Amino acid sequence: MQCQTVLPGTECTFWGKQGCIFSGGSCQTIVENCEGCERIVDGTIGKVCSAYPAPEKKWTSGICNFATHVKVEIKTEDLKVNPLKASKKAAGKKK
Numbered sequence: 001m002q003c004q005t006v007l008p009g010t011e012c013t014f015w016g017k018q019g020c021i022f023s024g025g026s027c028q029t030i031v032e033n034c035e036g037c038e039r040i041v042d043g044t045i046g047k048v049c050s051a052y053p054a055p056e057k058k059w060t061s062g063i064c065n066f067a068t069h070v071k072v073e074i075k076t077e078d079l080k081v082n083p084l085k086a087s088k089k090a091a092g093k094k095k
């Protein structure tokens with residue numbers, strides 16, 4: 001249904017007949033780590049995330065997986081490793 005509070009008219013899975021069913025009954029504003037992300041939109045409560053209602057939670061266990069402005073460094077390093085060698089290494093460890 002369409003949000004009627006923070007982002008009026010925006011289709012949202014959290015909006016139900018009783019209003020917003022997300023915890024606290026509303027989206028939360030973005031956090032410092034979000035600055036620069038393309039998913040930031042202007043809501044009635046300030047800047048909010050178009051991908052997730054609680055941006056702070058997206059950063060509690062590392063980099064937000066929806067973020068457009070930061071690269072996950074670990075993944076880039078993984079790509080440099082030869083996949084065949086990596087799998088042999090992993091297989092060797094199991095023994």
Ligand code: SF4
Pocket residue numbers: 030031033034037038039040048049050051052054055056058064065066067068
């Ligand atoms: S996608 Fe992640 S980094 Fe971007 S605004 Fe949303 S919560 Fe913040």
